[in-house]
Amino acid sequence: MSRTIPLERIRNIGIIAHIDAGKTTITEMILHHSGRTYKIGRVDDGTAEMDWMDQERERGITITAAATSCDWQDHRINIIDTPGHVDFTAEVERSLRVLDGGVMLFDGVAGVESQSEMVWHQANKYRVPRICFVNKMDRVGANLLRSIDMMKKRLNANVGLMQLPFGAESSLTGIIDIIEEKAYMFLGELNSEPREIPIPDEYRDMVARYRRALIENLAESDDEIMLAYIADEEINVAAIKAGLRRATISARIVPVLCGSALRNIGIQPVLDAIVDYLPSPLDMPPIHGFEPRSGLEELRYPDDNAPFSALAFKIVTDPFVGRLVYLRIYSGRMNSGAVVYNAVTGKKERIGRLYQMHANDRLEIPEIASGSIAAAVGLRNTSTGDTICDTEHPIILESITFPEPVISVAIEPSSRGDQDRIVDALTKLAEEDPTFKVQYNQETGQTLISGMGELQLEVIVVRLLREFRVKAKVSRPRVAYKETITIPARAEGRFVRQTGGRGQYGHVWLEIEPLQPGTGFEFVNRIQGGVVPREYIPAVQTGIKQTFAEGVIAGYPVVDVRATIVDGSYHEVDSSEPAFKMAGAIAARECVRKAAPVILEPIMKLEVVTPQEFLGDVIGGLNARRGNIDGIKSLDALAVIQCYLPLAESFGYATDLRSISQGRASFFMKFDRYQAVSKELADSIMEKYRIGR
Ligand SMILES: Nc1nc2c(ncn2[C@@H]2O[C@H](COP(=O)(O)OP(=O)(O)OP(=O)(O)O)[C@@H](O)[C@H]2O)c(=O)[nH]1
Numbered sequence: 065m066s067r068t069i070p071l072e073r074i075r076n077i078g079i080i081a082h083i084d085a086g087k088t089t090i091t092e093m094i095l096h097h098s099g100r101t102y103k104i105g106r107v108d109d110g111t112a113e114m115d116w117m118d119q120e121r122e123r124g125i126t127i128t129a130a131a132t133s134c135d136w137q138d139h140r141i142n143i144i145d146t147p148g149h150v151d152f153t154a155e156v157e158r159s160l161r162v163l164d165g166g167v168m169l170f171d172g173v174a175g176v177e178s179q180s181e182m183v184w185h186q187a188n189k190y191r192v193p194r195i196c197f198v199n200k201m202d203r204v205g206a207n208l209l210r211s212i213d214m215m216k217k218r219l220n221a222n223v224g225l226m227q228l229p230f231g232a233e234s235s236l237t238g239i240i241d242i243i244e245e246k247a248y249m250f251l252g253e254l255n256s257e258p259r260e261i262p263i264p265d266e267y268r269d270m271v272a273r274y275r276r277a278l279i280e281n282l283a284e285s286d287d288e289i290m291l292a293y294i295a296d297e298e299i300n301v302a303a304i305k306a307g308l309r310r311a312t313i314s315a316r317i318v319p320v321l322c323g324s325a326l327r328n329i330g331i332q333p334v335l336d337a338i339v340d341y342l343p344s345p346l347d348m349p350p351i352h353g354f355e356p357r358s359g360l361e362e363l364r365y366p367d368d369n370a371p372f373s374a375l376a377f378k379i380v381t382d383p384f385v386g387r388l389v390y391l392r393i394y395s396g397r398m399n400s401g402a403v404v405y406n407a408v409t410g411k412k413e414r415i416g417r418l419y420q421m422h423a424n425d426r427l428e429i430p431e432i433a434s435g436s437i438a439a440a441v442g443l444r445n446t447s448t449g450d451t452i453c454d455t456e457h458p459i460i461l462e463s464i465t466f467p468e469p470v471i472s473v474a475i476e477p478s479s480r481g482d483q484d485r486i487v488d489a490l491t492k493l494a495e496e497d498p499t500f501k502v503q504y505n506q507e508t509g510q511t512l513i514s515g516m517g518e519l520q521l522e523v524i525v526v527r528l529l530r531e532f533r534v535k536a537k538v539s540r541p542r543v544a545y546k547e548t549i550t551i552p553a554r555a556e557g558r559f560v561r562q563t564g565g566r567g568q569y570g571h572v573w574l575e576i577e578p579l580q581p582g583t584g585f586e587f588v589n590r591i592q593g594g595v596v597p598r599e600y601i602p603a604v605q606t607g608i609k610q611t612f613a614e615g616v617i618a619g620y621p622v623v624d625v626r627a628t629i630v631d632g633s634y635h636e637v638d639s640s641e642p643a644f645k646m647a648g649a650i651a652a653r654e655c656v657r658k659a660a661p662v663i664l665e666p667i668m669k670l671e672v673v674t675p676q677e678f679l680g681d682v683i684g685g686l687n688a689r690r691g692n693i694d695g696i697k698s699l700d701a702l703a704v705i706q707c708y709l710p711l712a713e714s715f716g717y718a719t720d721l722r723s724i725s726q727g728r729a730s731f732f733m734k735f736d737r738y739q740a741v742s743k744e745l746a747d748s749i750m751e752k753y754r755i756g757r
């Protein structure tokens with residue numbers, strides 16, 4: 065079968081932004097204009113096709129990234145609409161990992177917001193070329209130039225302004241194209257029809273000025289334009305567009321467009337810009353990976369005749385077809401029914417049916433080819449981040465990294481019979497969301513679920529009830545504290561038992577020392593002369609690891625520690641793996657107690673935007689919550705407060721802030737770092753642990 069759409073006419077793009085910037089709204093408009101949907105889906109009526117989950121519709125926010133595709137000017141555009149809420153940051157992360165380009169949205173009133181900065185940096189991390197769309201230009205107070213200024217200052221973006229709004233706020237009627245020097249009004253019942261009009265006189269100077277600025281900026285970023293510019297040659301529209309495409313793909317310039325997604329103004333130009341400026345898979349460098357056996361680096365080019373390789377970036381349990389694995393295909397092609405190799409697990413699997421996704425709707429397709437995004441059933445043992453590939457040409461592509469959870473709640477089924485179902489349901493949910501973790505505590509019989517924030521866990525508990533019909537009681541949120549040590553220490557672990565017949569004998573000396581934050585656990589074996597036989601070393605390591613996972617002083621995992629086994633002894637008859645495991649555990653516990661242990665708590669970075677009149681009360685509220693205020697800025701009638709707040713003090717802040725500010729202040733919070741808690745707090749956490757045991 066030959067491919068229907070050549071690779072150079074494919075665009076894989078993500079829509080990214082701060083929460084509520086209008087990502088889903090613009091996606092729905094794009095689908096409408098490209099003829100993919102007939103009716104326009106609306107977030108505010110709960111009819112957006114991209115926000116298909118019932119909780120997305122009820123809450124009016126996107127929770128899970130949804131994939132779709134549409135055609136525009138003979139190009140196939142595969143789109144992922146991502147969520148803006150920080151609890152779902154993993155959805156943005158994995159989408160950016162597999163996309164070639166991004167459309168970044170801004171709210172024309174608020175400009176660059178905190179989550180805009182975060183997704184901008186995520187896009188930088190994955191080197192995703194992007195175009196920007198300053199949305200909501202119909203809102204009172206919308207200001208394109210202020211937003212651009214913020215993009216330059218806060219994002220360090222090299223902006224290529226290519227449009228101006230025509231009219232302002234509620235009288236926004238069109239867009240002026242700076243490159244083509246044309247103006248368009250959007251007419252018709254739903255503003256669906258762009259009509260070209262002459263540039264109004266009062267805009268002419270401004271358009272000429274910005275056009276010159278754009279060409280000068282391009283000349284600095286692009287050699288071809290530079291040569292024409294120096295030679296004083298005329299640089300026509302086609303040359304500017306070609307230059308801007310090169311500069312965008314090499315991430316030297318971001319073209320900026322504007323309009324209103326809700327009012328349907330400026331959407332077709334966004335589609336044009338996706339085609340004109342964002343890369344096709346062929347424009348991107350080949351993907352790196354390594355051969356699993358030799359460990360040698362290998363490259364895969366987007367070529368249908370190259371060996372097949374694809375990255376699994378998302379797992380969804382679909383009520384109709386079961387487990388769907390979303391794939392980005394980097395090279396080669398593959399039919400449904402074919403056997404593929406999971407290079408991470410080392411197992412062969414058979415691909416069942418293949419689908420082109422449209423939110424939660426599917427179209428069955430016979431094969432997948434390089435450069436595309438599709439979903440497969442049948443890959444039972446493939447998890448997020450795994451590479452599947454041609455059995456004869458194995459490769460492991462770089463996986464996706466996800467942040468660690470910071471908040472937990474204990475969850476208990478309301479009836480006893482539900483215990484098994486709850487475990488099964490939570491396992492399925494954890495598979496879908498790599499930032500969601502489930503832990504069963506045998507001592508207390510409690511199941512602990514952890515994630516990025518209160519909202520994420522709330523959504524999961526609602527899904528448990530609705531999709532899996534498990535009713536559960538949920539505790540108040542708890543902080544995922546950690547334990548660590550501050551000085552090196554040395555201790556002995558002896559496990560010696562003499563019980564009639566064969567005894568137990570394990571004996572080790574252990575040294576531990578603190579490591580850099582975020583390093584985790586390291587184990588070193590410095591045993592000499594076989595004083596502890598080599599076959600018992602892994603058991604010692606397991607004993608230490610288990611102790612660290614369970615915690616020593618307060619029941620939280622011990623992190624950032626290097627443990628070195630330095631000495632010990634054994635007994636010809638009585639020594640065994642379990643005995644050495646116990647010895648390792650005893651030594652580890654003793655070492656931690658001697659090494660001035662501390663408890664670490666997650667510290668959140670908080671930004672509150674409030675009308676000036678509530679500033680005093682907001683600050684008072686933050687101080688009462690152990691907040692550490694880092695700066696206060698004024699933005700017209702608003703004040704922006706930057707603050708560091710312990711996660712433990714952040715619970716219920718949304719409700720508090722709403723009542724302090726009569727619902728007019730908003731905040732954004734993200735994890736910043738782990739930090740040692742004060743002595744008093746540490747004592748109280750340890751006390752709770754002692755009572756709880
Ligand atoms: N005035 C105005 N409102 C808009 C515009 N675009 C979107 N909105 C509104 O902004 C709100 C949020 O829109 P969404 O499309 O859900 O925003 P989002 O970026 O997808 O939000 P999340 O996915 O939750 O991060 C809705 O009430 C929209 O109607 C616009 O151009 N102008």
Ligand SMILES: [Mg+2]
Pocket residue numbers: 087088089115125126145146147148
């Ligand atoms: Mg959305």
